[in-house]
Amino acid sequence: MQAPTAGLDASFDALPVEIIEHVLADVALCDIRSLRLAVDLRPHALQGLSEQLEAPDSIACNLENLTITGVLYITKSQEKILRLQTFPSDSTDVFGQRHDGLGNWTALQPKRKPAVANDLAQAEHELEVLKRWQGEVALERSTGSDLQSLMALFERIGKYGASGGLRSLKLNVVVVRFVGTRVAPKDGGAWRPIWDYAAHLFAVTLHALARTSLRVERFDVYSEVEVCSVPGFDIASTLEHQASEPHASDVPLRNVLRSLKALSLSTSSRVVAPIGSAKRHEADPDDEVLERPVLHRRQSIYTFSESDTHDLEAMIADPRSITSVAQLLHHTPDLEELDLHSYRLPWYDAQNFSLPEHTQAVFGCIVRIACLPLLKKLTLRGLSPRAEDLLSFLHASPGLQSSISAA
Secondary structure, rough: OOOOOOOOOOOOOOOOOOHHHHHHOOOHHHHHHEEEEEOOOOOHHHHHHHHHOOOOOHHHHHOOOOEEEEEEEEOOHHHHHHHHOOEEEEOOOOOOOEEOOOEEOOOOOOOEEEOOOHHHHHHHHHHHHHHHHHHHHHHHHHHHHHHHHHHHHHHHHHHHOOEEEEEEEEEEEEEEEEOOOOOOOOOOOOOHHHHHHHHHHHHHHHHHHHOOEEEEEEEEOOOOOOOOOOEHOOOOOOHHHHHHHOOOOHHHHHHHOOOOEEEEEEEEOOOOOOOOOOHHOOOOOOHHHHOOOOOOOOOOOOOOOOHHHHHHHHHHHHHHHHHHHHHHOOOOOOOOOEEEEOOOOOOOHHHHOOOHHHHHHHHHHHHHOOOOOOOOOOEEEEEOHHHHHHHHHHHHHHOOEEEEOOO
């Protein structure tokens, strides 16, 4: 079984450092600085880039645009190969969810082929590798070594970088189900682990920025990544954790955020634990549970008890989920460009309960708490601000030259 390599892997960043050095030897400095370097949130990758920054005459010192990529390893697809002895025809589109130019699915059902002995042996090997990588990432996350390595990188960018900061910093998440193949979150399967890892990457990055005071002009948090977002509740938790650390002060974080000229942020309401049949409905597409027969086919997946509904509404409506974006923007008074995307979570989310005005409340808090007098460009996606809130916002940002609001 030969797993096709996704386009995400065929990048300039994948070349050996020595080759990159030769390729860029004759490239103008202004063009080198416009390149964007991507680095995984893994200590060995972060340390490798840190060492390049310290190397004499290294082009890495001209780094101005950086993408930090969180890699999510999932073993369900390999387990399914061994369980059913079949494998997907296209490992970059395992679930037949790829869309064409018109937005239609290119395949309603994923195609699978019978697996032979070599395929099963490869699946066993890849399953072992993916489990090892999962364990390493879990350990790095629990011990904080990913945070420490990212802090070290930011410190070196501030010390050895030509500009002493970054022109742009972007966060991204990719999913690995087959060794050597990375896919975007929209092709990665179950959304819950993606949301969890996205929130962790955001928290680690914000903590590292606060502790190192690295200056960043443009910060992009998943605004261009489909099926990936940071829940407002997790944004609030990150801000609260930063302020509660021993001997911590919000001054470094405030200084970092004050340097921002542009912020792009994809956020959502709070992720709550699945209940009842939702556990099956939201399972990984390759999970064994989906191969079992449904005993009560007539029971709606939307059926909840009164207590369940009350608990879910209370969790989703937590004030921190609504005020977090405004609290973040409160520290960005010099912002000139703002792009906000409110991501709609699956069926159990606020729109299916008594909270249809969630996004209105979010924008209303921004109007009351944040002050953005220098804002020139505003983009709202998935938010439905009240007319009076939008007028108040326009009045408080007299320099606004363009605004876009899309459902």
